[in-house]
Amino acid sequence: MTFPNEAVNADESVGAPGFEQESEVEGEGGSRLREGMGGLAKGLAIIEAFSALSPRMTVAEAARLASVTRPAARRCLLTLVELGYLSHDGKFFSPLPRMLRLGGAYLSTSSVAQIAQPLLAAARDELQESVSLAVLDDGQSVFVGRAEAIRIVSTGAKLGGRLPAYCSATGRVLLSQKTNAEIERVILALPMTKLTSRTINEPEQVLNAIRRVNSDGYAISDEELELGMRAIAVPVRNREGTIEAALSVSVSSARVSVDELTGRFLAVLIRVAGRIEKAL
Template structure:
């Protein structure tokens, strides 16, 4: 097996000045797509691999999570370090504040997120709990708007945070507009892990929970994502009747019962959703 000495460059040719590395000739000759920038796609896949549960990564972990080769992962990571998006301590790569610019481009141009923010803040002040706006993205509920209460319940529900759709209140609301076939395909395509002992993970039960949104008009995730935390979500519909987003509230299960959420919180969330729908 022949080894070649290559500089650690980005796939677009930009230098990654931290180090050089030994790669085999086979590793160096990676296939490229005819259209588009393969290196950019790999870099974005690595960026998306960071999450609330994956706050730092090695080269090997990045390669596995992004489904790329280790040489490609290393080049992407070192380029992101040079550009100021990641820090590197010699082994682990961790995001830096500059990473917020990537999500900021969407948030600053999304009319939905801009319109929602003052409404979320008003609901937060009324309920004294954190209120969020989420959209669906590849099987995850992604928070694009957030008004934090002083007491923070969960680290998962942050602006830009991603939660698995099958067991989150926002995710079930967003999936509820899908056809039977689309819901079944989603359920079969994602790992239905029990994140807590209370997580609904049996496929039939998950589908039933999604269907209940259509009759109830809301969804509740009761300690399924995190013990001690429950959430309620309602749909925000566009002019065509499709679900555009979901508005949710997160509470401590020790302070707020499910019955109290239905009685006191549901009307407030429905009011926020109705005002957003009039603005869409």
């Protein structure tokens, strides 16, 4: 597996001294691990090299920080890209939301959830409703930040919860920056079940709902996930203008109308999203 702008060097070819050829790797306290553990140890060392101080790395930086050879670092990094744990822009490798499955590695390297948490709490107090922050992973919206309103019956997903992107407000926001072909690949990869009588699950209608985010600046899921619950979400962009996360509020449809969501609630979300973006 090769990438543009990073051809395979002669010393990185199969059979060269590196990932497969190193039979031992030094463990803690100078102990030696026998063959069979070396590859795993290198991979974990690469993952652990990502931190708040090193949110993205080149092959050379990863090799230095993980104390492995460049060929070994490169093989580990490309494997993690292939498995969906890292992204690669031709030079730098960066963690993706799938890292959450490894016990929080993604959260430790992405400042957005940490920055957002006190702002989520402030928005919750102002709106008196639960406010969340989500990222996209495998066609689902994953909640990485949450400020829960205290109510007898709670609404929305919990921290770490996952919602299908095709019919959730956060998912539609997160998909809105992708091309039509990319969106179709994501939404068709998983069954688009009609969860309620109001769920939009026809591919063309879902695509239209996602595309409207670009003109409206927000997405709404009105009783599509569960009858009696509606949500509105807005994008949170990084310094490059790419959507980093989706900020949302979920409410009971008996308490809050769609007009109120697109009025007072939307204004608060846009303001809070702007504050998060300035801090990123």
